[in-house]
Amino acid sequence: MRISLRGPFCRVALRKGQYFPAIIDSAVLRAPAGIKRKLTTRAVHENGSDFDFDLFTIGGGSAGVRATRSSAGFGAKVGLCELPRALISSDEKGGTGGTCVLRGCVPKKLMALAGLFAEDVQDAASFGWEVDGQPQLSWEKLQSNKRKELERLSDLYMENLKKADVEYIEGRARIIDPNTVEVNGKQYRAKNILVATGGAASIPPIEGARDFAITSDQVLNLDEKPKKLVVVGGGYIGCEQASIFNNLGTEVYLIVRQDLPLAGFDREACAFVMEQYKLRGLHVYGQSSPTKMSKGANGKLTVHVEPYKRDGDPFDIEDVDQVLMATGRKPKTQNIGLEDIGVELDDKGGLKVDEFSRSVSVPSIWGIGDVTNRIPLTPVARMEGSALAKHLFGDQGDVKPDYKAVPSVVFSSPQLAYVGKKEDAAVEEYQDVDIYTSTSTPMKNTLGRKDVKEFVKVIVSSKDDKVVGFHMVGSEAAEILQGFAAALYAGITKQQLDATVGIHPSSAEEFVTMIKASRKYRGGKLTEGEPLKC
Ligand SMILES: Cc1cc2nc3c(=O)[nH]c(=O)nc-3n(C[C@H](O)[C@H](O)[C@H](O)COP(=O)(O)OP(=O)(O)OC[C@H]3O[C@@H](n4cnc5c(N)ncnc54)[C@H](O)[C@@H]3O)c2cc1C
Numbered sequence: 001m002r003i004s005l006r007g008p009f010c011r012v013a014l015r016k017g018q019y020f021p022a023i024i025d026s027a028v029l030r031a032p033a034g035i036k037r038k039l040t041t042r043a044v045h046e047n048g049s050d051f052d053f054d055l056f057t058i059g060g061g062s063a064g065v066r067a068t069r070s071s072a073g074f075g076a077k078v079g080l081c082e083l084p085r086a087l088i089s090s091d092e093k094g095g096t097g098g099t100c101v102l103r104g105c106v107p108k109k110l111m112a113l114a115g116l117f118a119e120d121v122q123d124a125a126s127f128g129w130e131v132d133g134q135p136q137l138s139w140e141k142l143q144s145n146k147r148k149e150l151e152r153l154s155d156l157y158m159e160n161l162k163k164a165d166v167e168y169i170e171g172r173a174r175i176i177d178p179n180t181v182e183v184n185g186k187q188y189r190a191k192n193i194l195v196a197t198g199g200a201a202s203i204p205p206i207e208g209a210r211d212f213a214i215t216s217d218q219v220l221n222l223d224e225k226p227k228k229l230v231v232v233g234g235g236y237i238g239c240e241q242a243s244i245f246n247n248l249g250t251e252v253y254l255i256v257r258q259d260l261p262l263a264g265f266d267r268e269a270c271a272f273v274m275e276q277y278k279l280r281g282l283h284v285y286g287q288s289s290p291t292k293m294s295k296g297a298n299g300k301l302t303v304h305v306e307p308y309k310r311d312g313d314p315f316d317i318e319d320v321d322q323v324l325m326a327t328g329r330k331p332k333t334q335n336i337g338l339e340d341i342g343v344e345l346d347d348k349g350g351l352k353v354d355e356f357s358r359s360v361s362v363p364s365i366w367g368i369g370d371v372t373n374r375i376p377l378t379p380v381a382r383m384e385g386s387a388l389a390k391h392l393f394g395d396q397g398d399v400k401p402d403y404k405a406v407p408s409v410v411f412s413s414p415q416l417a418y419v420g421k422k423e424d425a426a427v428e429e430y431q432d433v434d435i436y437t438s439t440s441t442p443m444k445n446t447l448g449r450k451d452v453k454e455f456v457k458v459i460v461s462s463k464d465d466k467v468v469g470f471h472m473v474g475s476e477a478a479e480i481l482q483g484f485a486a487a488l489y490a491g492i493t494k495q496q497l498d499a500t501v502g503i504h505p506s507s508a509e510e511f512v513t514m515i516k517a518s519r520k521y522r523g524g525k526l527t528e529g530e531p532l533k534c
């Protein structure tokens, strides 16, 4: 099939600097029918000069790669610049695949899976398996196999970009003017510049932290397994890493500023997951924050912890091998030229964009993924990338990212997953709300670790019977919640949920078998059931 482009600038740049008459083979470009609308404006005259690219992307992480490949799929001429590869990131090092592939989701999940085998061995004994001696973990083998897999994936990302006819440029990009990017001393002109530079760990000004503590990049690449680890910060990274190392046999101390970790999650689910962490031997200190860390002559660290916004005694954690600062991440918007061309940033340094991901101050600049400080998750970064490609080069008119039902999971042990509203937010928004909860022992644990429990919660807006939130704490919560996220997106009612036949025996069936509400709110006030204690 062939498609023709119309208009005065009816030509197409298939390779940088090479222009061809406007008949292109859509099979090569994989462009769906009817994409002509925006391609007629691609890589052509503006201010009297040709552009090298329709779109130039800075950053080859989840966001940048998706936007770039999708744009190329629509027939746009696209370039992408990424830093040379390294597992520990810096201003000069990065690598295709970005945080998710090289120092985020993927290595984290591999490490989490490694830790779960220890639990499995424990559970297997209650099913009659006899394992001779204590199973031993080869740290070196785990790290080396993990590294190979990350490199394989990163290479694959690069190959796929090249297959999609994207011009790949390795180096550090800097924006020179609203349509020019410089890499390795060479300038590239682009009609649109996409900033997808992600974020980096931020370390608060705690005495000794910059000298002695590590970030998530390093904790995923340690040469030796720490015997004793202090994790500062009760967010996603803090809870996941604390849990992972606890499962791998490290003595772990998790320091959390609030009473409960995971501030953005449902309080009842957080209280439940924290009990499960403690049950597995994790030391959790709530309402606490470290104020100092120092290194002794034996190379071991001491962490001084003070109560946070409460009375209480300070204490020291001694003989510590590593301190992980999991205290949040900052968008990477510095030293790439944004400030020089007047690109507006938000108060946390994120690139300020409108609902279509366009910079609010410089129209040729676009931003997606973690750099924009919206929802810093890989599937969201990808969704923003797809939406942008459609918006710029597709045939569906204006397209914006859809944040209607973004599910989220903490890959700790157990996992905590949710989609939709948490209880307090649902009550505030809908006023009349029914809460259904259930606690159970997973079948896998009925013969052994009986204190391992799972928790599910369904939140319903009672006026229209719509389910507005699903929450789960459990070993398979991530796998189970994905389907319920689709149901929530589609607007499922509680009646429809009740009419759904369960899968028996499973943990998932709890979601479709809860008949009686645990609590009810009317007019924003609790009218039935016990108030929440957390
Ligand atoms: C430890 C950890 C675990 C995580 N786990 C999960 C998870 O389980 N699930 C989930 O959904 N999300 C997870 N995340 C979040 C997820 O990794 C990010 O939301 C996602 O990677 C963001 O993608 P991005 O493309 O916006 O940024 P990034 O993936 O960070 O990509 C940005 C890229 O830009 C490059 N770059 C920066 N500056 C320049 C420059 N000047 N020139 C050229 N290139 C440049 C960088 O090298 C980098 O490769 C995790 C994050 C961390 C840190």
Ligand SMILES: NC(=O)c1ccc[n+]([C@@H]2O[C@H](COP(=O)([O-])OP(=O)(O)OC[C@H]3O[C@@H](n4cnc5c(N)ncnc54)[C@H](O)[C@@H]3O)[C@@H](O)[C@H]2O)c1
Pocket (backbone or CB within 6 Å): 204, 232, 233, 234, 235, 236, 237, 238, 240, 255, 256, 257, 258, 262, 263, 288, 289, 290, 326, 327, 328, 329, 375, 376, 377, 408, 409, 410, 411
């Ligand atoms: N499974 C996942 O999807 C996953 C996993 C990891 C990261 N991520 C993404 O990456 C982002 C960053 O993760 P994160 O865990 O670094 O950030 P976060 O914002 O989730 O958590 C940071 C935590 O550090 C605490 N903190 C900050 N300063 C502190 C101090 N001085 N003392 C004690 N505690 C302090 C905060 O209260 C907060 O609880 C997340 O928002 C998430 O979107 C996702």
